[in-house]
Amino acid sequence: MPTPKPIIQVEGLAKEFRRPKRIEGPFGGIRTLFTRQYVSKLAVDGIDFTVDEGELIGYLGPNGAGKSTTIKILTGILQPTQGSVEVAGVVPWKERERNARNIGVVFGQRTQLWWDLPLRDSLELIGKLYGVERDRHRANIERFTELLGLAAFIDTPVRQLSLGQRMRGDLAAAMLPEPRILYLDEPTIGLDVVAKERIRAFIATLNKDEGTTVILTTHDLDDVEKLCRRIVLIDGGKVLYDGSVEKLKARYAPRRRLVVQLAEGARWRGVAMPGVEEAPPEEDAEPGTVALLFDPETAASAEVIAAVLADHQVTDLSIVEPELEGVVHRIYAAREAVA
Ligand SMILES: Nc1ncnc2c1ncn2[C@@H]1O[C@H](COP(=O)(O)OP(=O)(O)OP(=O)(O)O)[C@@H](O)[C@H]1O
Numbered sequence: 395m396p397t398p399k400p401i402i403q404v405e406g407l408a409k410e411f412r413r414p415k416r417i418e419g420p421f422g423g424i425r426t427l428f429t430r431q432y433v434s435k436l437a438v439d440g441i442d443f444t445v446d447e448g449e450l451i452g453y454l455g456p457n458g459a460g461k462s463t464t465i466k467i468l469t470g471i472l473q474p475t476q477g478s479v480e481v482a483g484v485v486p487w488k489e490r491e492r493n494a495r496n497i498g499v500v501f502g503q504r505t506q507l508w509w510d511l512p513l514r515d516s517l518e519l520i521g522k523l524y525g526v527e528r529d530r531h532r533a534n535i536e537r538f539t540e541l542l543g544l545a546a547f548i549d550t551p552v553r554q555l556s557l558g559q560r561m562r563g564d565l566a567a568a569m570l571p572e573p574r575i576l577y578l579d580e581p582t583i584g585l586d587v588v589a590k591e592r593i594r595a596f597i598a599t600l601n602k603d604e605g606t607t608v609i610l611t612t613h614d615l616d617d618v619e620k621l622c623r624r625i626v627l628i629d630g631g632k633v634l635y636d637g638s639v640e641k642l643k644a645r646y647a648p649r650r651r652l653v654v655q656l657a658e659g660a661r662w663r664g665v666a667m668p669g670v671e672e673a674p675p676e677e678d679a680e681p682g683t684v685a686l687l688f689d690p691e692t693a694a695s696a697e698v699i700a701a702v703l704a705d706h707q708v709t710d711l712s713i714v715e716p717e718l719e720g721v722v723h724r725i726y727a728a729r730e731a732v733a
Pocket of ligand 1: 411412413435436437455456457458459460461462463464
């Protein structure tokens with residue numbers, strides 16, 4: 395495999411927003427216009443990360459963490475207060491047009507399609523606008539129509555599309571110019587399970603087959619669990635975690651849960667193993683089920699299972715991995731408690 399090359403480099407990135415301080419009282423509105431006092435907000439406060447070509451990363455954080463601000467800087471919409479950024483060799487805010495040629499952007503809440511035109515016309519126009527070679531553009535439209543299931547509504551004007559259909563159209567539109575990097579902001583927000591799956595499959599295919607680098611911002615941790623190997627987690631404009639999903643779980647939720655279903659009439663005798671603890675019974679647990687908590691680093695799953703089986707008659711055993719959702723909520727909650 396070729397050595398991956400960095401395609402996005404972010405160093406010491408900071409963005410401060412300043413707005414005039416609101417003056418209360420009589421004529422406050424007018425006096426606000428002339429004030430020299432400012433309230434400032436550090437939306438991004440010294441962020442560093444590097445993304446290699448072909449990576450698919452989840453850029454996560456609670457509301458107001460600084461995600462959109464970072465993406466706006468990477469796409470060239472905003473200029474940072476400090477720090478350096480290079481995206482495919484381009485400083486985005488200095489050369490917005492050159493940067494735009496390398497990137498595709500999809501914001502869940504907005505569309506870049508022409509509202510009154512059928513989806514097909516929008517997609518064809520994009521080929522002309524970006525000067526994509528005709529046959530290639532046709533072939534791409536055909537492929538994306540297939541992958542995203544656009545055929546049923548490709549002749550419908552965009553304004554009549556459902557949110558899920560429009561989102562699929564938007565994804566096709568963003569990828570038709572064949573950008574090297576795709577920024578996705580909440581691509582599955584408000585969609586049903588089927589539409590979500592279709593969109594996830596499309597993103598995974600592009601990443602795998604074309605090597606498209608994808609930065610995904612989402613509050614839907616199922617998106618992340620299904621698509622991303624790496625997460626950059628931010629809060630208060632700073633990076634809290636940068637690494638694999640597995641390591642994040644291992645660090646913040648090290649314990650696995652082993653759920654044991656005892657045979658009818660069998661009595662629970664306990665398991666005496668260091669690092670293994672009985673979990674408090676859950677409200678909706680079936681009678682005869684016992685849950686154990688253990689850290690696979692200190693007690694291997696196979697050994698815990700063997701210890702249970704040695705002393706008990708069991709009808710079912712399952713190991714429950716921690717869900718990313720729970721892990722991330724715990725991190726946010728811990729931060730809030732400190733703040
Ligand atoms: N134009 C602006 N002027 C002043 N403050 C801003 C501006 N844009 C963002 N902020 C503030 O900067 C902080 C980070 O905002 P940002 O939109 O980047 O967060 P986010 O992580 O994308 O949040 P969300 O998940 O809610 O979209 C917030 O406190 C926000 O209020």
